[in-house]
Amino acid sequence: MTTKTRGGFFGSSSVELSEEDILAAMKSIHGYLDITPSDFKEVYGIAFRHAIERLSNMVKAGDIMTPGVISVGPDTPLSETAQKMEEANISGVPVVAGDRTVLGMISEKDFLWKMGAGKTGSFMGVVSECLSNRGCVAMPIRGKTAGDIMVSPVITAQRDATVFELSKKLAEHHINRIPVTDEQGRLVGIVSRGDIVDSYCAKIF
Amino acid sequence: MRYFEKMKGITKSPPRVDLWEMMWSWIGSFLGIAAVAFIHYQWLEKSDMTLIIGSFGASAVLIYGAIRSPLAQPRNLLGGHVLSAVIGVTACKIFPGQLWLASALAVSFSIFVMHATKTLHPPGGATALIAVIGGPKIHALGYLYAFLPVGLGAMAMLLIALAVNNLSGKRRYPEFWW
Numbered sequence: 001m002t003t004k005t006r007g008g009f010f011g012s013s014s015v016e017l018s019e020e021d022i023l024a025a026m027k028s029i030h031g032y033l034d035i036t037p038s039d040f041k042e043v044y045g046i047a048f049r050h051a052i053e054r055l056s057n058m059v060k061a062g063d064i065m066t067p068g069v070i071s072v073g074p075d076t077p078l079s080e081t082a083q084k085m086e087e088a089n090i091s092g093v094p095v096v097a098g099d100r101t102v103l104g105m106i107s108e109k110d111f112l113w114k115m116g117a118g119k120t121g122s123f124m125g126v127v128s129e130c131l132s133n134r135g136c137v138a139m140p141i142r143g144k145t146a147g148d149i150m151v152s153p154v155i156t157a158q159r160d161a162t163v164f165e166l167s168k169k170l171a172e173h174h175i176n177r178i179p180v181t182d183e184q185g186r187l188v189g190i191v192s193r194g195d196i197v198d199s200y201c202a203k204i205f
Numbered sequence: 206m207r208y209f210e211k212m213k214g215i216t217k218s219p220p221r222v223d224l225w226e227m228m229w230s231w232i233g234s235f236l237g238i239a240a241v242a243f244i245h246y247q248w249l250e251k252s253d254m255t256l257i258i259g260s261f262g263a264s265a266v267l268i269y270g271a272i273r274s275p276l277a278q279p280r281n282l283l284g285g286h287v288l289s290a291v292i293g294v295t296a297c298k299i300f301p302g303q304l305w306l307a308s309a310l311a312v313s314f315s316i317f318v319m320h321a322t323k324t325l326h327p328p329g330g331a332t333a334l335i336a337v338i339g340g341p342k343i344h345a346l347g348y349l350y351a352f353l354p355v356g357l358g359a360m361a362m363l364l365i366a367l368a369v370n371n372l373s374g375k376r377r378y379p380e381f382w383w
Contacts, residue, residue: 019216019217023217023219023220026219026220027220030223030226030375030376031222031226031272031273031375031376032219032222032226032270032271032272032273032274033219033273034271034273034274034275034276034277035219036216036217036218036219037216037217037219038215038216039216
């Protein structure tokens with residue numbers, strides 16, 4: 001796997017203007033502009049990041065989360081967990097206690113890992129494991145429960161967390177979804193990377 | 206060597222303005238300097254007064270030729286000239302026997318104070334320097350120098366800038382007052 005330069009929406013790469021872009025803009029504005037193209041570029045870059053941060057701070061986790069999330073208990077058998085995920089067509093599910101406080105998260109990757117997918121947790125890892133050994137690749141985790149394979153402690157956020165903070169958490173921890181909890185740590189919703197992308201389309205641009 | 210690397214520069218010169226812009230710059234600066242020079246030579250010189258100083262030529266570049274520049278705004282034009290004039294006269298009064306020192310202090314303190322008061326106007330440095338190197342006639346004015354020629358002269362140039370720079374549909378002056 002090639003490593004991509006991390007930048008994206010909040011980095012500098014997407015706001016990169018060429019000197020020709022700036023000179024063309026300066027030409028189209030009437031009169032003498034007392035600024036060099038590189039100074040303009042610097043001002044623009046900082047202003048762009050500032051604007052993204054400001055807009056991101058306007059939208060909160062509570063606005064974009066999916067409420068009423070499907071969840072499982074720590075004692076839920078993995079067969080049932082997998083079935084639930086399949087039925088709802090979701091790739092990750094929170095594990096909650098009886099009072100709905102969040103204990104951990106289970107994603108497709110956690111299944112794959114436990115099925116011998118190796119470090120990357122990819123489906124192809126499981127296929128290769130399956131082809132080189134005989135028998136069902138799900139055997140190692142048969143009879144186990146959600147609590148056995150969940151990732152814990154879990155990264156959570158509260159309803160008033162901003163999209164900026166959520167994006168940062170997703171990027172820093174290399175995760176794809178964040179359970180949203182109330183003040184007592186009880187599950188109230190979930191924010192996925194897709195929810196954040198949608199929020200940009202709907203509310204910002 | 207980062208130090209020498211920095212001397213290579215990093216960017217290009219801004220684009221050339223169009224012919225209309227050059228024409229309006231010409232008209233503004235002609236009228237601005239004409240107004241100040243006319244009053245000076247036709248009326249004031251006879252009574253041994255001055256309205257025009259060299260630094261107004263530099264101001265004309267900014268307030269008629271680069272009218273969008275922060276350096277060319279009324280706050281900078283008036284503030285930069287008057288503050289620098291006061292500093293120049295003061296430097297000259299403190300070190301009348303060492304004009305080299307008075308010159309350096311006048312310009313350096315002017316830049317410092319113009320920065321601090323957000324009135325940076327490059328011709329102000331010349332105004333401060335003229336207070337020191339301008340000869341007996343300027344020295345005799347004392348602090349009056351800051352009012353006449355500097356204050357009133359800059360004011361006259363400003364009035365012409367307001368009148369001329371707003372004639373063109375594509376021009377607007379000032380960007381801000383204070």
